[in-house]
Amino acid sequence: MGPAKEYIDQYLKENVLQSETIHRMKHVIREFSLRTPKVLVTKCIDGRVHGSKLKGYPVTTIRFGRTDGNIVSTNINNFWFWNRIDRVVNDALCNTPGMPALFIAYMHRSDIPGLGCAAHGGNEEAARAAIKDQTEAVRKVFSKEQLYVIEGITNTDLMSETLIFDDGTTVDSQEIVANFGFNEPSEIFHSAFLKYQIKDPAISKNVGFKTPEELFSGKVPDFYADFQTSLSLKSFLIREISAIISSGEMESQKLIQPDLFHAVYQKLSGIKDLPSTLLPSLLYQIIWNVAYTLNQKRKLSKLPAEERWKHLDHAEELICYGEGFELLQRNKAVLVKTGRGDDTDALLVAKKVLEKNRQNDPKPYPAIIHLNVEISGELRSWNDFNENVSSRVNTMIRNLDAVFHNQEMVILTTYSYLDQKRFYPIHTKSDPRISYPTDVISDINGEDKFSGIGLKTKEAFYAGEMIISA
Ligand SMILES: [Zn+2]
Numbered sequence: 001m002g003p004a005k006e007y008i009d010q011y012l013k014e015n016v017l018q019s020e021t022i023h024r025m026k027h028v029i030r031e032f033s034l035r036t037p038k039v040l041v042t043k044c045i046d047g048r049v050h051g052s053k054l055k056g057y058p059v060t061t062i063r064f065g066r067t068d069g070n071i072v073s074t075n076i077n078n079f080w081f082w083n084r085i086d087r088v089v090n091d092a093l094c095n096t097p098g099m100p101a102l103f104i105a106y107m108h109r110s111d112i113p114g115l116g117c118a119a120h121g122g123n124e125e126a127a128r129a130a131i132k133d134q135t136e137a138v139r140k141v142f143s144k145e146q147l148y149v150i151e152g153i154t155n156t157d158l159m160s161e162t163l164i165f166d167d168g169t170t171v172d173s174q175e176i177v178a179n180f181g182f183n184e185p186s187e188i189f190h191s192a193f194l195k196y197q198i199k200d201p202a203i204s205k206n207v208g209f210k211t212p213e214e215l216f217s218g219k220v221p222d223f224y225a226d227f228q229t230s231l232s233l234k235s236f237l238i239r240e241i242s243a244i245i246s247s248g249e250m251e252s253q254k255l256i257q258p259d260l261f262h263a264v265y266q267k268l269s270g271i272k273d274l275p276s277t278l279l280p281s282l283l284y285q286i287i288w289n290v291a292y293t294l295n296q297k298r299k300l301s302k303l304p305a306e307e308r309w310k311h312l313d314h315a316e317e318l319i320c321y322g323e324g325f326e327l328l329q330r331n332k333a334v335l336v337k338t339g340r341g342d343d344t345d346a347l348l349v350a351k352k353v354l355e356k357n358r359q360n361d362p363k364p365y366p367a368i369i370h371l372n373v374e375i376s377g378e379l380r381s382w383n384d385f386n387e388n389v390s391s392r393v394n395t396m397i398r399n400l401d402a403v404f405h406n407q408e409m410v411i412l413t414t415y416s417y418l419d420q421k422r423f424y425p426i427h428t429k430s431d432p433r434i435s436y437p438t439d440v441i442s443d444i445n446g447e448d449k450f451s452g453i454g455l456k457t458k459e460a461f462y463a464g465e466m467i468i469s470a
Helices: 002-024 026-034 079-095 124-141 173-180 191-195 201-206 212-216 227-247 258-269 276-302 305-312 343-360 382-404 452-469
Strands: 039-043 062-066 101-109 147-155 160-164 170-172 318-322 333-336 367-375 409-417
Touching: 002 026, 002 227, 002 367, 002 409, 002 452, 026 227, 039 079, 062 079, 079 101, 079 147, 101 124, 124 147, 160 173, 160 276, 170 173, 170 258, 173 258, 173 276, 191 212, 201 227, 212 227, 227 276, 258 276, 276 305, 318 343, 318 382, 333 343, 343 367, 343 382, 367 382, 382 409
Parallel strands: 039 062, 039 101, 101 147, 318 333, 318 367, 367 409
Antiparallel strands: 147 160, 160 170
């Protein structure tokens, strides 16, 4: 399988290394999630709206639902849609008492003609109607104290967000940038914060004892580019912002540019029936996105024309089908999630997008489809493995057959754990398209051969091999 194997090798090595970093920084992610609501975001399968970086939420702290154009059936029979919501609502009830879960349904758009949402043929009103359908249906079922519902718009050019609250209040990052005349991401912070080392010793150590000003300097600022730095700052900022708001020290705070802090705080305070426990995290999310937008603007302005276009337009390299792809960078993959009852429609859209990308930028390997199932618990017996992994993989492969017929392609089949995000390659059936050689379940794939510890050993061996050869 030559070039395809090379591509997948590289892809899986990156995944293993990143999941190691998540593991190492687990405590920081946990600190962050103690101060923020449980969040569910629904959005389009478009690879350009992938991920949670633009919101300032660390990977694994947001759950996603994805459908083409974010169109879903809100019929009570759509178990997948409603169950995803029940999961965050119950998570909030049990783990963040007093703070509702947060649900945001996003559409996406672009200021450049032709780069809007393909699933809606670029029609922004249709895209907006799709998310309105969802928010209206969800608001009818859950109270604001259980689940707070917002509509959102992602601008894929700058990754800026617009949040639309149910009383009509709109907060638009690009508008904030324009009103304040900001040019650089560092401008959203208070000068006193930028100038000195961060006072918290653990955070300061995690960011290499640099001042925030230093973290924003250079061609690729560490503030965004360095995973550990970025994560530590997210945790620090949410903690500080929560403390400022709960102590009522808005006037004397020396963290955020005072006028900006005041403006966003005033706007959020004026929203009718916004649960006060959500105010700090929403303020944090908005301010983070304003800075993120400025960083994207700066980054784009420095790119050569061809690279810039690749960033703005579709440039997905593969199709990812299933769950657990949060570690992938933006625009890497078209993401098809299970759960609308018509996966084949979404796969068809994904196939078209990938074919177009491959025409524009031909590759020495056939189309690659990565199929992953994600599990939240342990796999203790072969029955667990069959029920939660193998059988699901095989059911999903049937959808690929329906969409890709006899087309040449390579299928990578893997599973991952919710909190680890590492893909373990497996072979669940004999199929020449599943050609990547690694198979962590080989030799233990049967009731009499399987053991939980046996599987753990094979998983650790696989990860070790990938790290050594990376
Ligand atoms: Zn779309």
